[in-house]
Amino acid sequence: MTEQTTFPKDFLWGGAIAANQVEGAWNIDGKGLSVADVATYKPHVDQKDYSVHLKVTSEAVEKAAADATDTFYPKRRGIDFYHHFKEDLALFAEMGFKTLRLSIAWTRLFPTGEEEVPNQAGVNFYKEVFKEMKRLNIEPIVTLSHYEMPLALSMKYNGWVNRSVIDHFVRFANVCYDSFGEYVRYWLTFNEIDSIHRHPFTTAGIIPDRSGDTIEKDIYQALHHQFVASALVTKMAHEKIPNSQVGCMLTKLITYPLTCEPIDVELTLKKNLENNFYADVQVKGAYPKMILKDLKNRDIQIEMAKEDKKILKENTVDFVTFSYYMSMAESGNPEAERTPGNTVLGVKNPYLPSTEWGWQIDPKGLKISLIELYDRYNLPLMIVENGMGAVDIVEEDGAIHDPYRIEYFKAHFKQMKEAIDEGVDLIGYTSWGPIDLVSAGTSQMSKRYGFIHVDADDEGNGTYNRSKKDSFYWYKKVIETNGALLND
Template identity: 65%
Template sequence: MKFPSNFLWGGALAANQCEGAWDVDGRGLSVQDVQAFKPNVDQKNLKAHTSVTLEGLKQAALETDTTYYPKRHGIDFYHHYEEDLDLFQEMGFKILRVSIAWTRLYPTGHETEANANGVEFYHRLFSAMKARGIEPMVTLHHYEMPLALAFEGNGWVSRNVIDMFLRFCETCFREYGQYVKYWMGFNEIDSCGRHPFTSAGIIPELSTEGMDQACYQALHHQFVASALATKMLHEMVPGAMMGCMLTKLTCYPYTCEPMDALATQKRNLENLSYTDVLVFGEYPKMILRDLEKRNIKIAMEPGDLEVIKQYTCDYVSFSYYMSMTESVSPDAPRTPGNTVLGVKNPYLKSSEWGWQTDPVGLRYSLIEMYDRYKKPIFVVENGLGARDKVEEDGSIHDEYRIEYFRRHFEEMAKAIDDGVEMLGYTSWGPIDIISASGNQMSKRYGFIYVDQDDLGNGTLQRSRKDSFYWYKKVIETNGEEL
């Protein structure tokens, strides 16, 4: 049970789920600011997260009340970040993954000069992190592109977005390269097909050639942008590293029936194909063949494939929450997961939201990813969403969360012992934040409790859960005491 002496323990946040201050200091509307919490909709229903209409989005953009648009207020990290960083420092964090809100620097994406107030906020944030001995890890595009670009050109379907994104990247590297060594281009770049609007600003009514065509075109533009951002980072910030990031959707055959195994193989290869492009610098031939059979034609400019090939990522990172199984049987019982549906695994337990807990699957994923890519690995999202109860004395006994992390850390240690090169681990939502899928507060991930309910009511007071003290001990002992 040994972790490397320089192992980076920490946590991960996204600006759109924690910062709030949606209309403060010149920030513009992002695609997340029009995502509503729907208290009367079953939060297991993926349609509550993925269904968008042009008229609905335009109406939401005019709304000024934050009650049913919780990502607009988040947990007000914008004004509480020093308090929160103090708590992360108390836990002993070596690293904290955050994202830079594009619309805080470029409110509509079109501006030629960055918003000075936004630039200054992240200077304060990163300076405060470094002062506490916490290494910043930064995601450049974490589901928070300017809403204006979605309305004007159907988001990343438009080639023009590449240049606007690179202008944003150039500002980030110039301003914050002094603080940040570890960067990531796109959060879960594979997610475009699952939630196209939040991933890429794609609106169904504007996708006249079909959603599949729009998603793959947008993905191509993101691949090109990722490569060019990597080139820019290496030129501007020598020694800095650009990583790629995947939603690791590990899948097993539901039975040993060969067709189940074949369906599973296809699902796993599709999941890994996105990282293949960013690591190997080329589209997998089987993906190209699949697109050909589906009559999907990606528009490319001369030099695109050469750029993708030349500027590949430096490390591989992924989110891992659960595994699933696959079957060709129409009667196989399906269960929701991390914005996907999979066949329910009878050997695993499920959370209230249907996500199946599989610590061994994390070890399996680490071995699979390292063997395939042979690059250092970060696990940058992993955690358990649950409803926490505050006792009369203010304590929060979340043994279920401790047990979840304990079992996953044990499997991480085994993967390292197997030979996997892991740089670090950042738990998802080390402090309670707005849930990405359900836009709710009651699905809590944190070691730190935030007094706020689904409709934004509460004092925002922070308090330590039992898991806070447990994770503190884990970091203190570098994983030797679990």
């Protein structure tokens, strides 16, 4: 059998962004505050101390909500996509994007989350974005919830811990489907839904000091409410939008045993099973039995309405998407060296290089993840986040030479191709992020991901002009040849 030299004919090449990291315009045209709008700039946080996400306090949130400036809150600025979207979409089209994953800021449509009628200025903005994407033949993949829930719902209800938030989210999704359904076929419900354990405030609006000793129970309760909401809006999309496809999205955190010592293997197995749990519920329509047993052993009781199991079972997703940045190792040795990753901490793998932020670079892990997920779920897959943060140097003539970025993507694309050749149904890939944006965890601009440079620094200084890096032209060629360039 002759191996394909290119990717599948209709493969969706593109990039991914999130409203809270690019739009800016945080107090324009009726937008309300989201949880992202109170995220502070944290460049000097110990990357190995992820407990910082459990230290969000009511006092800090209230202080941030009262601050009418963007001085300490970079996500209020973003990269001003709100006013640059036509320019940015034109650049994506120049690269040949078949698709763009983006999110809809809940608080642009419902400033507090509890309004009965949406903010028309917000609806109009997204309609203009989608119209422009249609003109440029860029297929939208829309995430309904990407770390940007209304701050008002967080402060009033402790976020998704309260079941009433389901109804508010369903109302929001209903408006999205009615307003943008003619433009959008692919929808994702919750971004990295598993991340609720790592940063409960960002993911679900949970303010840890309001939960106190019940924080673990509250996290699982909020997660359950998100599972139910995901199923309900999946059902709604299928009913309202002909030929719509709804996917789940998880952080793929593949873990290897550091050694073949059985304890390392056991701990690794349990980590990987835990990572799969979140997609299991949305694909298979039920909680895994071992997860339920684990919750019982820890005396965590999830309150479920009598119809919840039926809702989950009858409204499963059509495809599976995930982010993949790095892999980890695991060991029973408490002295094993640990290194940071995508909001996680894992044992350092001695066989892998690392980025400047300590994230280990593992292209082969992407292939392994693709094979594992396709074998487990037998549904089409999309990689909707993958990339590396790096410090870029702008030369005197304005050029940005980023061979490290090109090498990163080239190595990962080759592994994607191998997985496809071995039978994985991979239908799309969106890099994170195709344009420099505000980092999710530390709110930095200096941690750059893009093929497109944005002239803005960590404090928001700069012209915000866009310019092309070397990787821009390389990715353009990859898309133009549908991956054949990788054979060179």
